[in-house]
Amino acid sequence: MTTNDLPTAPEAPAPPVASFAVRIPDVALEPEPLDPAQIVSGNPEVTGKVLWESADGKQLRGIWQITPGVVTDTEADELFVVVSGRATVEVEGGDTLEVGPGSAAVLREGDRTTWTVHETLRKAYHITLS
Template sequence: MTDATAFAVHIPDADLAPDPLDPAQIVSGTPEVSGRVLWESPDGRQIRGIWQITPGVVTDTEADELFVVVSGRATIEVAGGPVLEVGPGDACVLREGDRTTWTVHETLRKAYHISLP
């Protein structure tokens, strides 16, 4: 995490730290997650960072999030909602409480902004 100083980071090759999945989230395959928080608001309700997942299928309950895919491809099924196909250059918005199933076809790396309640 950085302080209030302006900065730039090259997302495609930024170093990330392992962020193990809850085994209950894994539907199939052996997906591995890593990430790096770049900035967090003092109250912890706004988070910006980089996140990556290797191929497999996982479930999640989302926060309010805007992300841009830097590399890779995935299909995100939103329960009771759309099926989203995302790849490099795509921006995606997920809402607090969305229940999702992510089918990751190619290791996906994204830059994100999350807003917590």
């Protein structure tokens, strides 16, 4: 029997993600064009970077940034922490959130929001998609 004839052991499943750390202010972001129908006023621009995605594509962790202006959105389940900038997030039929550096916020899937971005806002997020 040669080594080519030996049975191979099954491969262990890969872990979902390796541990890592990033400096959020230093992460290079990529353009994420807004749908023009979402823009209420101003000329906001969005950039972002997915740092990790689950194998099934239903969980995302990353960095997102938006420049000043007013936009609408329909949210996914999300936890985010603001690193820099300020915004007012109005949740239709719910609360108005004032967020700035160090703020943590939770948005629910289906929440309709209006974001008034006062200063370019950068956040770290964890999103769960259904």
